[in-house]
Amino acid sequence: MKLYWSEGTPQSFKVLAAIAGLSAPTVELQCVGQEECVVPFLSHPQVPALQLDCGNYLFSANVICQYLFALNGMEQTNLTNQWLEWEAIELQPAVSAALYSMVVQGKKGEEVLQLVWKVLDYIDQSLAKTNTPFLTSASESTSDVVLWGTLYPLLSQASLLPEKLKRLTEWFHNLSSSEVRMKAVESVLKGKGVQAFKTYLQKQPIPAILRLKPTCNDPEDREPVEHALSEEEVAAATSTWLKGLEACPKPQQRLHPILPQKNKRNILITSALPYVNNVPHLGNIIGSVLSADVFARYCRLRNWNTLYICGTDEYGTATENKAIEEGLTPRQICDKYSAVHANIYKWFNISFDYFGRTTTTHQTMIAQDIFQRLLERDFLLTDTMEQLKCDKCDRFLADRFVEGICPFCNYEEARGDQCDKCGKLINAIELKNPHCKVCKETPRVKTSKHLFLDLPKLKDSLQEWLNKSWGSGDWTSNARLITQSWIRDGLKPRCITRDLKWGTPVPLEEFKDKVFYVWFDAPIGYLSITANYTDQWEKWWKNPEQVQLYNFMAKDNVPFHSVIFPCSLIGADDNYTKVNHLIATEYLNYEDGKFSKSRGVGVFGDMAKDTGIPADIWRFYLLYIRPEGQDSAFCWNDLLLKNNSELLNNLGNFVNRAAMFVCKFFDGHVPEMVLSSDDKKVLAHVTVELQQYNRLLEKVKIRDALRCILNISRLGNQYIQVSEPWKRIKGNDANRICAGTVTGVAVNIACLLSVMLQPYMPTVSATIQAQLQAPSECNILTDDFVCVLPAGHKIGLVNPLFQKLENDQIESLRKRFGGAQPKDQPVPTTKKEPTVDAGDTGKSVDIHKVKELTEDVAKQGDLVRKLKNQKAEKAQIEVEVKKLLDLKKQLAHAEGKPF
Secondary structure, three states, X not given: OEXXXXXXXXXXXXHHHHHOOOOOOOOEEEEOOOXXXXXXXXXXXXXXXXXXXXXXXXXXXXXXHHHHHHHOOOOOOHHHHHHHHHHHHHHHHHHHHHHHHHHOOOOOHHHHHHHHHHHHHHHHHHHHHHOOOXXXXXXXXXXXXXXXXXXXXXXXXXXXXXXXXXXXXXXXXXXXXXXXXXXXXXXXXXXXXXXXXXXXXXXXXXXHHHHOOOOOOOOOOOOOOOOOOOHHHXXXXXXHHHHOHHHOOOOOOOOOOOXXXXXXXXXXXXXXXOEOOOOOXXXXXXXXXXXXXXXXXXXXXXXXXXXXXXXXXXXXXXXXXXXXXHOOOHHHHHHHHHHHHHHHHHHXXXXXXXXXXXXXHHHHHHHHHXXXXXXXXXXXXXXXXXXXXXXXXXXXXXXXXXXXXXXXXXXXXEEOOEOOOOOOEOOHHHOEEEEEOOOOOOOEEEEEEEEEEOHHHHHHHHHHHHHHHXXXXXXOHHHHHHHHHHHHOOOOOEEOXXXXXOOOEOOOHHHXXXXXXXXXXXXXXXXXXXXXXXXXXHHHHOOOOOEEEEEEEEXXXXXXXXXXXXXXXXHHOOOXXXXXEEEEEOOEEEOOEOOXXXXXXXXXXXXXXXXXXXXXXXXXXXXXXXXXXXXXXXXXXHXXXXXXXXXXXXXXXXXXXXXXXXXXXXXXXXOOOOOOHHXXXXXXXXXXXXXXXXXXXXXXXXXHHHHHHHHHHHHHHXXXXXXXXXXXOOOOHHHXXXXXXXXXXXXXXXXXXXXXXXXXXXXXXXXXXXXXXXXXXXXXXXXOOXXXXXXXXXXXXXXXXXXXXXXXXXXXXXXXXXXXXXXXXXXXXXXXXXXXXXXXXXXXXXXXXXHHHHHHHHHHHHHHHHHHHOOOOHHHHHHHHHHHHXXXXXXXXXXXXXX
């Protein structure tokens, strides 16, 4: 085995410190440069990396440590794994931010300590609770060494090791007493302490903790956080800019069928298969297909070999139920609604490589093959199950044919398989006051024989796989927690058959009248849909060594993708590709309630195009409020504000101004650019935002990455406003050169924004590029901001990108999608200013007042930034800042929110 590491990188430091003193196996150490690509199938540098004897690579520091410790006989307990997960999710980001603030930004003492106080206190309290010298027991474990390796660069500074956290201090000093470990530490730090990391940290984007706010629906503070640029960053950004488009890789041509390629980053993306008979609402769309589409488009811009697969889930109780309601056959229902889904996603510009269906021959063949392999390996049980049977309909009431009161949360409309309110899975007989959904009669309990997947027998193999996937992949925190709760509560045999006719038939004579349960059958649809796309589908789905699989879904789908389906594949034992990255959203609500097709509440996919609002505006707003860390809500008033402020006044205004200056002052040709020190700083600031955008999207932080685009356009507007090219063009030669440079740089920023926008707003992206007549070769994303439109480049006709949304238009849509008004509710006849409810405050919000104050805040913010850039007197700046804060306070009050 060979370990590639690099001097001055925190992760290399952690691995070297952690493995110091391990007796076996022998690991060859090779020091490489920070920018050296050692993993052949990754297009970016990734160290440390451990090359195994079989040729495979491990390139997560924690996974490398776990692997080597396991070879040395150090047992990986559940508690150890929990600590390692916490280290990756909570500790690493906090320590990275603290190191960055100390080394790059020059902060000291309390300013640094406050960034890590919460995680340090957590460790201290945990040690106190266990009353042991180490995290998991009385002896040192993998988790102790890994956490110590993360913390040492920081806590080796005496001022940052809080004396009041006595348990933490004892633990840290105890681990630091190892001479072998400290020798490994010195091989990385070279006596420089934390300054050894300076070169590495200066190349990193500012950590999200330091610059990004928690996701919420509240209007953003328009004053971006200033990144402290180093001279090296400015010089590097300038050098890169001057290389031009020729220095960039060329976009790769995509030829179908897309298949995995050796030594390439092969990305397989799925979004949860929507039930065919349900018209998706905005929450469904953002929860799976739109989120996956953004990531798929981004991957293609990175030249990663990407396949995005989805389709309609057509078997099961829901389809039979809908067929009865509409007086059609299940096949007719599937044909009807599959077309509805396809048209909705086409309008939303979802870029599937293939959108299929589960009612196919391939579905039957693959599902039955997995079933047979599970049967042969003794992972299936036969047992009887009490079910509800409706005597009037003469049928067993599986899943959605029965409704009642949830036994867990008392929700009155729980289904026979799952409660939509609390998300818990339910056996139909557990429902209180059940009734048949078809005839409304009360069913009786009757016994039926079924097949079960033996989940307890697969638990250890599942946990082993989960530890590996969690260690190397990006799972959202809710996906991890939901999965952990399932395992913690104890896995039970899970029924995989149903007494239905519409489904994949069970290939056993004894069960010939049954079909597979939809949640055994449906995830296999990913495989069968791929098989309908290409007969070489196994190159994607039986190739875990070369393929990285991303699953996108809402949180209620997690257990089926993280427990049940992986257990089916593990038990089948046919080298299946299993999920590496499980991306789950929280729920999107509608205004102050839930979407309801029957009550006419909320916007559904087939209605959005009738609003007159373009698809890209819908995409933007849904992605802006994407429920990444908590539930969020669609709000009409917020849609108006975001469109008019972020799109029209910020992004659209900048792109239009930059292009119009080229047309008005330079006859439509990009002028010569002679970069001043201020221009070079702008290039560096844009580069920082671009790199942060890449880091966030690589981690599938879709909502946060969108802020980087808006930050760049705000920076561009500020750049133009401060430089005033419309004035300088009328001055002397030096002023005219300056005007040309600002215009040329600005229009190149606009071109970069068109590429960064492509995953989010593909139509707007294409429109900008058409107006700028940008070369197609610009559609590639790296960490470099280069001059794509050189001096002399001719741009096209420039038109505004966005239209203003008006209050009366939004109020009309709000009423239209707000549900039917009660008949006894009087219709107001007096005209008054439109208002909206401000929630718990009990006040009304004056939309016109909010709009005026929003514009005033934006203008005052621009003035403050202009004064700061002009190095105005401190007293003058303070006066204007006070005005800005007062306006923000008025805005918060007008919106009914605290300030």
